[in-house]
Amino acid sequence: MLNTIPLNDRWTFTKENDPAYASVSIEQGLPVTLPHTWNDVDGQGGGEPYYRGACWYQRRLEISAEDMGKRFYLEIGAAGNMGKVYVNGHLVAESRCGYAMFRAPLHPYLKSGDNVIAVRVDNSYDNEVYPLMADFTFFGGLYREVKLLVMDDIHFDVMDNGRDGVYLTQRSTGDGVFELDVRGRVVNESSVTAPGSLQVQLRDREGAAVWEDKLDLTLSGESDFTIKGRISNPILWNGIEQPYLYTAVISIHVQGEVRDSRQIDIGFRTVELTSDRGVLLNGKPIKINGVCRHQDFGGVGNAITKEHMDLDMDLIREVGANSIRLAHYQHDDYFYSLCDRHGLLVWAEIPYISIPSTKDPESHNAFEQLERLIKQAYNHSSIYCWGVQNEITIAVETEHTYRTIQKLVKAARRLDPSRYVAQANINGVADDSVINTFTDLVGYNLYYGWYYGEIKDLGTRLDEFHRTRPDVPVLVSEYGVDTNPAYHSYTPQVQDYTEEYQLKFHHNALETFRERPFVLGGYVWNMFDFGSANRNEGGEKGKNLKGLVTIDRSLKKDAFYLCKAYWSSVPFVHLSGRRFVHRHKELNDIAIFSNMNRVRVYLNDVLLSEMDGGGPVYIVKDVSLLPGDNRIKAEGIEDQGTVLTDEMVLRFVSEADPSYIHVKEEKTKHVVNWFEQFDLTDAGQIELKDGCFSIYDTIEDLYGNDAAKAVFLKYFAHVTSNPFFEVTQGVMSIEKMSQLVFYGIPPELLPVINRELSAIKKES
Missing domain, CATH: 2.60.40.10 (Immunoglobulins)
Structure with a gap:
């Protein structure tokens, strides 16, 4: 039988990156208990500058002589963003998926007595590991729990990049009947073939069996299995109104003995996405009243415990949300279980975000993260869609980007044909872009009235999308404004960071969604303020302040109660403006x-x-x-x-x-209107010349030619120290820069720059 032993205590940590620590004891390290991150302070705006690099964790593991015949696996909840596991100096596993669980087989490398377990964890920038760039902190560390799995020779597969080695799929066949498909793999690590059986029992909440079946197996090496059953008129998992869960018990029997077993909760439900009636849950239309969530918590970074996650769920339930977008990566498995238990529909996604890799054009890491996400979260009934990209066109939208997204969609459908595939686009993706035909659900991250445009433009944009793409289900995958609850105004304005402006913004969004049946709903960005180490905005360093609740969960902003009034059925009354005392x-x-x-x-x-x-x-x-x-x-x-x-x-x-009143830092006129030094009176049109540079070439290409680089620096030297600029040179062009508000490039400047670039020939 599987025995799971927590290994969260007695770790030693050091920031000293010495390869010898794979086998040699860390002498001057810090004793830590997992979960742990080294960015708990600097990743949220406090202390020293945000540290990214390679660090080491080490622990001793005592194995008795009588246990040496057992099978040992180390399960690491996550290592941000890259991890390597060593046993007695031997490299036994590696992860480049910083938000996914991974396992390492230990038994080939263990010895009787004392063993050294060492993990090298690295959150440095790596152009082949996603996310490459994003508006949140990339916390480093062993920030989830670590376990030791001890099992017999015969067990469910624990090394297929999944979690259980068993996958449950439910689907309605009509007339109140559901089919339950149970599949997986049994591994026999011994050299002796054994006759056995796989037994499945489905139990209701009271423990009574509602279906059971048995399959005889000859266990040798790897044995795949599939069992299908029919469940008549099950009690439905009906979202927050009735999140009813059954329990499937799947066990391996050899000679009358249970060798391994799994208990997996399963809910029976149907979800349909429509472009005119919204989401249909079990045939009834619901509006997505959703929130997005990042996993970090004030003072502890992303090294959160179950208690932190329970508190988050309590607050999300209090506000009345019926859906969560778990952004922008795989979250702790425990949180998906909370969503199952409390009936919240989940949009789960991978960190294929902002910019693609230039070193790996095929984006292999994105596919690996997608496989781990789907396989490890497959059995969670709350998940209704897999997100394959978020704003990946922020710097470049090309045929190659399209092909990558299409391949990710194909991979998601292969791994899980039973769920929808979704994407979240930046506002600059045109309504008629072919990208909007790739997924079952299209989300747009829309910040009209904050980063661009006016608040009222939200409804106009959604109406225009529906006219252009009447058959595409659409929702707003992000909307929100940075808000510091210390700031207040009688006349709230864009980017004054007041609670009153947040109310104005969210009130418009909620009404916009309610008035449009074709809009599936929206996800507030964000439920909680979160760490974004490079930010300094709204009177706070190192934080994105768009939450309905502060990062330490101690204060609910007035917009929290506005959403609660729209969404919750639990009676309450709240006076707005209590912090606007004077x-x-x-x-x-x-x-x-x-x-x-x-x-x-x-x-x-x-x-x-x-x-x-x-x-x-x-x-x-x-x-x-x-x-x-x-x-x-x-x-x-x-x-x-x-x-x-x-x-x-x-x-x-x-x-x-x-x-x-938020006092903003004064910017010099040169920074605010930097383009006034150039003559734009006779801009003309953009003309492209074969074999010459243009505003459509990447910055990296321009930098490869001294003359073209000089033209670029003539106009944009003042932005080259921006961290965003530094990591986007390989994919960003001047034309794409002009679409981003913070660069402040007037349209009439583009022909002027292009005229100078087009006079420079490219080397053949």
């Missing part, structure tokens, strides 16, 4: 978020207003504040008599509180 205007609008039928609002115990309508937003206009403190109370009232209350204090002051 009010320098006498008349103030008071916003109340609630899903209750009726709301009463009091000022200093005097009834101001009573409103009906069931929310989600109630507003009392022009409330006159008295000098000093004013106590505001809201009561939410249900028809059956339930009354809930919320209170806050606002202070009427004579002058605006300067601490509520």
Whole structure:
């Protein structure tokens, strides 16, 4: 039988990258307990500069003489971003998938007595390992649990890049009948062939068997198996309303003895994506009220425990979400299990994000990560789609990019024909781009009113997409704005980082989705603030502040309660603006978020207003504040008599509180309007010349010619120290730079630059 032993304690860690540590003891290391990351502080904006490099973990493992005949495997939950495992100096396993579990067979290298287990973990930049570039911290470390698997010669396959060695597939055959397909592989590591059997039992929540079957096997080497059953009228896994799970028990029997077994939860459900009615869960339309989640947590980085994950799930359930996009990589298996248990539909994805590799044009690492994600998360009923790319066209959109995406889609469908394939596009991907025909579901990451355009443009863009692609199911895979809850304004503006602007932005998005049945819904970017080591924005270093909740999970921003009012069925009432305490205007609008039928609002115990309508937003206009403190109370009232209350204090002051205003760093006029030094009066048209350079060549190509490089630097020397620029030279062109807002390139400048480049011949 499989015996799983935690190996999270008694590790020694060092940042000193010495190859000798594969076998020689680390003498001056730091004792650590897993999960562990060396970027817990610098990866979220504190301490020293963000460290990326190779580090070592080491642990002793004592094996008794009588156990030497058993089979030992080391299971590493994840090593960010690359890991190598050594046993007594022998390299036994390697991972270049920084978010996936991997295993190492130890028994060929173990000896009786004391053994040295060493793991070299490296989060350095590697052009062949995804993600290459992204707006989040690439935490280094053994940041998930490590286990020792001890088993007999005969066991389920634990080395197929999957997790269980068993794969469950359910599908509806109509008339309330579901087919359950159980497949996998049994491995016999001994030289003796053994007659055995595979037994399957499906149990309901009370433990009663609803289906069972048996398959006789001759166990020699590797033995694949498949068993199919029919389940009539199962209780359906019906999302957050009824996340009912059965348990499948699959066991290997040899001579009346159980040699290995698995217990896997399985839910029976149908999911259909439509371009006019949205998502159909078990035949009924639902709107995706979703949030995105990164896995890091304030103060611990991504070295999170089950307790951290439980808290995240509690908050996601409280806000009323019915779906989660687990971005931008494979998450801890425990969190997928939480989603199964609580009924949240999951978009799971790989870190094929932002820019493709220039050293590996075939992107082999993306395919490896896709295989591990699908095989390891296959048995989670909550997952309804596999995401194969996120904004991969941010720097370049070419035929080669298209081919890679299509191959990833094909691979996903081969690995799992039972689920949909999705992608998340940057806004610059045209509605009629062929890329939108590759996947079953198209998501767009849309930030109208933050990075570009106006808030109202969100609805216009979605309408235009539906007119252009009426048969393509579409949703908004990201939307949000950076928000520091210390900042407030009566007149919220773009990039003022106030809670009030976040409310304005999200209110528009939620209404936009609700008014359009063809929009499947959206995923808030992000449920929680998260680490982004290179950021310095909104008064905080090292963090992306787009969360509904702060990175330490201690504060729910007002937008959290706005979403809750739209999504949750649990009665509540919330007064907005409680951190905007100092009010320098006498008349103030008071916003109340609630899903209750009726709301009463009091000022200093005097009834101001009573409103009906069931929310989600109630507003009392022009409330006159008295000098000093004013106590505001809201009561939410249900028809059956339930009354809930919320209170806050606002202070009427004579002058605006300067601490509520984000003071941005002054940029010189040269930086803001750097292009004014060039003559753009007679720009003309872009003309391409055969054999000559142009604005469509990559920066790397331009740098390969001294004259072309000089032209580039003439116009763009001021951006060359940007980390984004440094990692995108191999795929980014001047033309593509012009599509990115932060470069600030006026369209009329492009013909001017192109004219100079087209005078330079390429070497034949």
